[in-house]
Ligand SMILES: Nc1ncnc2c1ncn2[C@@H]1O[C@H](COP(=O)(O)OP(=O)(O)O)[C@@H](O)[C@H]1O
């Protein structure tokens with residue numbers, strides 16, 4: 159480990175004080191993207207950041223993705239992942255895989271890492287305690303040549319109908335850290351696959367979160383030349399989608415980042431999950447980077 163002069167170490171530690179004071183007791187929803195968690199060292203640094211935040215009195219709530227991890231298992235089963243407007247086409251068999259990977263492997267690995275570093279994490283899916291109520295997502299597509307939009311059936315994919323935060327409040331009252339897999343429950347009890355950015359946004363709104371951080375595998379939202387856009391308004395976003403600068407997995411992320419701002423979350427940021435300790439740097443130092451979403 160690099161050794162710094164004592165006064166430098168003290169200065170770095172003191173830099174965190176005003177941030178800790180400002181964010182004390184505040185809820186921070188952190189979405190850990192599947193693309194940001196492919197490296198073991200990064201996962202470890204992420205888990206330690208979460209433990210530190212809790213220890214100094216913030217209230218972190220983790221929502222995780224796992225798109226690449228679902229693709230890996232699908233490939234082993236001889237299936238190819240297919241996406242429409244950033245959403246996975248989810249047939250019955252794919253839904254089973256989504257539950258195994260998100261609710262099983264990925265969720266439990268994050269929980270175990272946080273706990274190994276001294277945190278008290280509890281893993282949940284949206285089906286637990288009716289946390290995330292879902293309904294089938296309707297997707298439509300229209301091109302210039304089409305007279306009316308075409309409805310596309312992408313299977314067991316949900317949108318959030320409502321969030322019941324009771325279980326999260328209970329966990330918070332006992333100082334547990336919730337780690338949530340983005341699977342919702344329909345009226346009939348069936349499972350729905352929901353994009354993790356969507357679940358993180360809705361949970362942040364219902365909890366009245368101070369901040370929503372979306373960790374991904376880019377520096378933030380990039381322009382056509384690959385340069386980081388540090389701040390975006392709803393109008394900027396519309397133009398960037400229109401000219402094709404924002405596409406694929408960034409579409410639901412940006413849509414629901416805006417949704418969170420409109421729903422009262424004070425700060426929403428898309429940040430680079432490939433940077434070790436991105437969460438800590440963003441929340442407790444002057445070195446936060448990424449794209450800030452404005453209403
Ligand atoms: N303008 C853009 N800036 C940055 N990334 C973009 C942009 N448009 C599309 N993307 C794509 O969105 C991806 C992030 O979304 P996604 O793959 O769903 O990640 P995550 O697993 O973090 O949710 C990036 O890796 C990139 O390929």
Ligand SMILES: CC(=O)N[C@@H](CCC(=O)OP(=O)(O)O)C(=O)O
Pocket residue numbers: 190191192193222223224225226228244245246256315316340351352353354355407
């Ligand atoms: C409907 C839908 O697309 N669900 C996502 C859920 C996981 C996710 O969102 O993972 P990332 O955050 O890593 O992209 C999926 O099946 O991949």
